[in-house]
Amino acid sequence: xxxxxxxxxxxESLKADVPDYWSKIEAGIKASxxxxxxxxxxxxxxxxxxxxxxxxxxxxxxxxxxxxxKKKAAKRNMRPYVGLIAAAVLMVVVVVPVFLAGFExxxxxxxxxxxxxxxxxxAAMNMEDSISARGDNKEAMETEAAVAxxxxxxxxxxxxxxxxxxxxxxxxxxxxxxxxxxxxxxxDYGQGELDYKTNGIAGSTEKIVILKAEVVLKGDKYLFTKxxxxxxxxxxxxxxxxxxxxxELVKYMEDFDGAIEVWVCSIHGDKIYVYGPAED
Amino acid sequence: xxxxxxxxxMREMAAGNADALKQVYLAYRTLIYTVCxxxxxxxxxxxxVASEFFIKLFNSAGTFKANGHHKTxxxxxxxxxxxxxxxxxxxxAASLDDTPDEDGQALxxxxxxxxxxSSVEESTVNxxxxxxxxxxxxxxxxxxxxxxxxxxxxxxxADITGMPQGxxxxxxxxxxxxxxxxxxxx
Numbered sequence: 294x295x296x297x298x299x300x301x302x303x304x305e306s307l308k309a310d311v312p313d314y315w316s317k318i319e320a321g322i323k324a325s326x327x328x329x330x331x332x333x334x335x336x337x338x339x340x341x342x343x344x345x346x347x348x349x350x351x352x353x354x355x356x357x358x359x360x361x362x363k364k365k366a367a368k369r370n371m372r373p374y375v376g377l378i379a380a381a382v383l384m385v386v387v388v389v390p391v392f393l394a395g396f397e398x399x400x401x402x403x404x405x406x407x408x409x410x411x412x413x414x415x416a417a418m419n420m421e422d423s424i425s426a427r428g429d430n431k432e433a434m435e436t437e438a439a440v441a442x443x444x445x446x447x448x449x450x451x452x453x454x455x456x457x458x459x460x461x462x463x464x465x466x467x468x469x470x471x472x473x474x475x476x477x478x479x480x481d482y483g484q485g486e487l488d489y490k491t492n493g494i495a496g497s498t499e500k501i502v503i504l505k506a507e508v509v510l511k512g513d514k515y516l517f518t519k520x521x522x523x524x525x526x527x528x529x530x531x532x533x534x535x536x537x538x539x540x541e542l543v544k545y546m547e548d549f550d551g552a553i554e555v556w557v558c559s560i561h562g563d564k565i566y567v568y569g570p571a572e573d
Numbered sequence: 574x575x576x577x578x579x580x581x582x583m584r585e586m587a588a589g590n591a592d593a594l595k596q597v598y599l600a601y602r603t604l605i606y607t608v609c610x611x612x613x614x615x616x617x618x619x620x621x622v623a624s625e626f627f628i629k630l631f632n633s634a635g636t637f638k639a640n641g642h643h644k645t646x647x648x649x650x651x652x653x654x655x656x657x658x659x660x661x662x663x664x665x666a667a668s669l670d671d672t673p674d675e676d677g678q679a680l681x682x683x684x685x686x687x688x689x690x691s692s693v694e695e696s697t698v699n700x701x702x703x704x705x706x707x708x709x710x711x712x713x714x715x716x717x718x719x720x721x722x723x724x725x726x727x728x729x730x731a732d733i734t735g736m737p738q739g740x741x742x743x744x745x746x747x748x749x750x751x752x753x754x755x756x757x758x759x
Contacts, residue, residue, distance in 0.1 A: 303703060303718055307719055310704065314623055315602075318594070318624045325632060
């Protein structure tokens with residue numbers, strides 16, 4: 294038996310299995326307002342209107358195809374906007390925060406600038422106060438030294454060519470009176486921030502040998518303190534020597550050799566501002 | 574029914590000629606009913622929807638635009654009507670392989686391996702009628718056979734069912750082989 298014969302038998306079986314529903318169709322068309330037997334074009338038109346007004350688009354294959362086409366077209370039409378939407382999202386997610394961060398940084402910078410101005414002013418004021426206080430302290434110390442009448446200390450001071458005495462506690466204070474004297478002097482040593490590496494001041498060829506030296510009587514001993522840049526020339530070095538005999542101080546004063554000068558300076562943290570050599 | 578005949582019938586229906594509808598009905602009542610039955614699985618529902626299909630076809634004949642594939646077109650419409658009905662009634666589209674037959678009874682699956690391997694079974698089914706043999710086909714084989722015997726081409730069946738044309742052809746050949754075997758000609 295060939296395939297055609299099978300198909301034929303199958304088709305006969307299939308048709309026998311399918312009920313005759315023409316009567317239902319006939320009844321349905323009649324119910325919709327059209328007569329199957331005597332259908333006129335007007336009645337058909339009414340029936341068409343009913344179908345169309347029902348909103349059921351299943352019957353219209355073309356309409357279904359158009360709907361599918363519309364969906365595809367809508368997707369296709371959205372494509373150009375995908376980039377714009379992505380750009381907008383990127384803008385919101387990345388650019389705006391970056392801009393805001395930059396704005397914040399600028400604001401903070403402005404605030405810091407304002408604060409710095411204030412701090413500078415305050416520091417200047419503090420500097421002046423400190424300088425004034427230093428002057429007072431100097432007088433007090435001179436008085437104290439006079440009262441103490443320590444000849445050894447005086448000898449040491451003389452050997453150092455230094456009349457000044459400093460309060461041990463005030464390394465960071467500026468020495469205003471000396472600074473003023475230095476600035477009024479004939480020698481122009483310049484002033485500014487000490488460069489540890491050159492051990493000098495920018496614009497000046499003078500070498501600062503020692504920044505500060507002082508001798509104070511501590512009980513029955515003499516305490517000699519000198520401050521100078523350390524060997525690495527990156528920070529200050531404070532050396533203290535305690536001797537009972539003032540003559541012993543000489544061996545600790547080799548730095549004064551050939552340049553027995555005490556430079557007037559103020560120390561602020563790691564920075565040293567040099568005003569010039571102390572005047573005799 | 575050829576494309577030209579169908580287009581002519583649609584024009585006649587648009588003019589209110591019910592005889593044209595009858596001609597279309599006679600040509601495609603089996604196909605439309607088969608399609609409806611495939612989706613709805615209930616004879617009465619399939620009959621109702623198939624009837625409704627021809628009514629709407631008649632009523633909307635004036636909007637018909639020939640596209641050269643009228644069989645695919647009418648099958649797609651029938652399928653959409655079934656899907657709409659299923660959607661309205663909350664039916665869940667069931668797998669073709671685990672649904673009952675149109676009588677609501679579990680259909681014995683025609684497993685090609687088991688059928689082919691059992692000569693006893695072959696001898697048993699040897700005396701089956703074509704109707705009984707048809708029921709022993711798998712759902713997809715029966716679907717393809719129904720459409721093919723209703724006059725659709727493999728290409729049209731593939732378009733309607735969504736299966737690749739090669740799969741359609743394969744199901745058809747399997748169905749024919751089984752039918753031959755079941756009715757004693759294999």
